Amino acid sequence: MLGAGLWAAPEAVITVDAAARAHRISPYLTGACLEDVNHEVYGGLDSQMVFGESFAEPAPPLPVRGFTAYGGSWTVQEGVLHAPGGDGPKLLCDLAPALSEGEVSVEVFFPERAPGNAGLIVKVSEPGVGADRFTGYEIALETSGRLVLGRHRQNWEPIRTVPCEVAVGQWNKLAVRMEGTALEVRVNERLITRYEDTQHPLGAGLVGLRTWQREARFRNLVLTTGGAVRRVEFAQAEAELWGRGVSGMWRPLRRGSARGEFGLETRDAYSGPQSQRLTFSSGVGEIGIENQGLNRWGMYFQRGRVYEGLVVARAAEDTELWVALESRDGARVYAERRLPVAAGGWQKLNFKLTPGATDPAGRLALKLKQPGSVVVGYALLQPGAWGRFKGLPVRRDVAEALVAQGLTVMRYGGCMVNAPEYRWKKMIGPREQRPPYKGWWYPYASNGWGIFDFLNFCEAAGFLAIPAVNMGETPQDMADFIEYVNGPPETPWGRRRVADGHRAPYRLRHLQLGNEERVDEAYYAKFKALAEAIWARDPEIILVVGDFAYEEVITDPQAVRGAASRITHLNAQRQILELARQHGREVWFDVHVWTDGPRPTGSLEGALSFRDALEKLVPDARFRLAVFELNANNPAQRRALANALALQRFQRDGRVPVVCSANCLQPDGQNDNGWDQGLLFLNPAQVWLQPPGYVTRLFARHYQPWAVRAEVQGAGEALEVTATRSEDGRALVVQVVNLSDQPVPARLELAGFVPARAEAVVEELAGPLDARNTAAAPERVAPQSRRWRHGAAGGPPRWVFAPHSVTFLQFK
DSSP states (O other): BBBOSSSOOEEEEEEEEEEEEEEEEOOOGEEEEOSSSTTTTIIIBBBBOSSTOOOSOOOOOOBBTEEEEEEEEOEEETTTEEEEEEEEEEEEEOOOOOOOSSEEEEEEOSSSSOOEEEEEEEEEEEEOSTTTTTTEEEEEEEETEEEEEEEEEEEOOEEEEEOOOOOOOSSEEEEEEEETTEEEEETTEEEEEEEESSSSOOSSEEEEEEEEESSSEEEEEEETTTTEEEEOOBOOOOOOGGOSSSSSTEEEEEEEEEEEEEEOOOTTTTTSOOOOOOOOEEEEEEEEEEEOOOGGGOOOEEETTOEEEEEEEEEOEEEEEEEEEOTSSSSOOEEEEEEEESSSSEEEEEEEEEOSSOEEEEEEEESSSSSSEEEEEEEEEEEEEGBGGGGGGGBBBHHHHHHHHOEEEEEEEEGGGGGOOOOGGGGOOOOGOOOOBOOSSOOTBSSSSOOOHHHHHHHTTTTTEEEEETTTTTTHHHHHHHHHSSTTSSSHHHHHHTTTTTSSOOOOOOOEEOOOOOOSHHHHHHHHHHHHHHHHOOOTTTEEEOOOOOOSSOOOSOOOBTTTOOOOOOHHHHHHHHHHHHHHHHEEEEEEEEEOOSSOTHHHHHHHHHHHHHHSTTTTTTEEEEEOOOOEEEOOOHHHHHHHHHHHHHHHHHOOOEEEEEESSSEEEESSSSSSSSEEOSSSSSSEEEEEHHHHHHHHOOOEEEEEEEEEEESTTTTEEEEETTTSSOOOEEEEEEEESSOEEEEEEEOOOOSSSEEEEEEEEETTTOOOOOOSSSSSOOEEEEEOOOOOGGGGOEEETTEEEEEEEOOO
């Protein structure tokens, strides 16, 4: 918005001294953290369209009559509901209307004392599969003797934790009374707590049950409202037996009078613990299974485009297996092909299909058209070369959007690397032979896209690549890893890399050990063993400590407060620095920052104070502070402002070489937890940036290597300013964040720089704090670019900064 008129707000003054160069700015502050959380990789970036490729998911149990399950395997035995553990599976009661008043009670049984909890959820709306995919109140019991009360609004908002007696091996009656905006909780008829929600009261909703990381049992669910009492019986629903025995992400199909059966075979399974058997026993028609992609959201088929696939199958007798691209309901077949399966062991059957019509939500079908039986161990479907990025197993549209975003660095890590089964040696070789594993975020995670697919992608995209590995790797395995990525082709693991399709060494220079670890004596012992094995193979590798977050400024390394890992001193960090000094090596420390917005939390200054503390511990050690995760719970404009403020702070500090924002990307509507924070959103047919993603693009587009002096006066706390200059001094960029909900006029006093051009380039990202982009409106919040005749020759330029905006003014 140009300042060509009058305004009511007082004018701020931005002073820039372009001659006062402070320090160089790293080009790697515009990075993203790629983690297979919320299906960023398997279901997102990965070109694999099949979700459930290795048939690792168990067959779903029969549903509980009158209930809808959102995750987990809920079973009933003699009227008792057996609830699974896991990350928040939910079972919602469909037998009663949405309630806002009344009482709900249930008896809960814990067979043993263990971490986790179980209990009721009330006033539930907008449910989905995932830990925090619902809105409602949670009231849960822990066997440690506590009641947990919290609120979910597609996230987790703890309210209070109250001590109470919780019996183990006996039934506990949990009751919740709802009165307007108040909740009253009783355990075994004893009042435990009463809470009045004055901040975010929730309206009417369903009643349900939920567990968190432990198994439990339930009985005697009673709903009381309006004086009416309803006792709900738990009973398993009946289902057709013919359709049972199909792996969880697939569904049975049949046409005509065909009859058959399905089963999951654990003997001689292909790459995972089980494979899928389908049998056509009698009749005429088709028997088979179908897959609709990630959480069955549908596969996008484009008319006339070639799709490539692979099925790994075996049969006791010669059999014909058919593969087809179909509509969601199977009424239309767009393309199909017969695949002969010879009697014998596992066979790889490649195919190509070209659909005759476009369908945004289709399915892949594997089927038999005549009597026979076949076992399938793996299924792949992906776009042909037209839809993949430079021939890699990567969605082309997603990859090109990441490149266009201006990313300079990508980190492949996060909690996914903390899963005990996350091991690099399971990620090499043909994709179809890599075993699925119990992931941190998804219990049937795929190794079909792993560390080396990441390195290949970064190499092709031009990104600096920084992978992370599990701290449980052995020193020998990490020595082998370094030889695999950086060793010459003549070495044993270098030959393996060549056989896997990458002849030249990757020349990896940064490697992170762990993620969000408690950096204590135990971590140091593991780090030391791994580091010495790695440095022995390649002394140029910079190792990154997977530290965590610090919400409070550190003034004394021996009295640390606010550490997310709950450490109280930096003794282990000191040992790591001394180890690096002894070996003449440089180490980095990765500390994470929260940017929910509109300002970063105290973790920003906490991170920088952590860096200062390390410098005091071992003054002559070579180290850097890196921030591999700017984290949030939203992808909105408020988060964009906070990200911009964090990047400005790191630019002004000058000592941070790499900053990555999490999460790199996110399939739309498929988040399993509160981290609905993708920079780039996608669905099967399109990709689009969110406001924080545009912030990354703005900083990348306007990058200049030198920080110069800049300050603002007269704006209170509304404006934050940073200025940068080109190497040759001919370009000056002034970056301004307006946190106010009002426009702020400002006068620019430019010293040490005279614009040669009469026009400046202005890019501005502005919008309401909670504004975000959707598939229907992908550019609702997007930068507006224009040329501005600044008039600097006649006096100081003036600009009015829009409310809640990030603005770049580039003078040349």
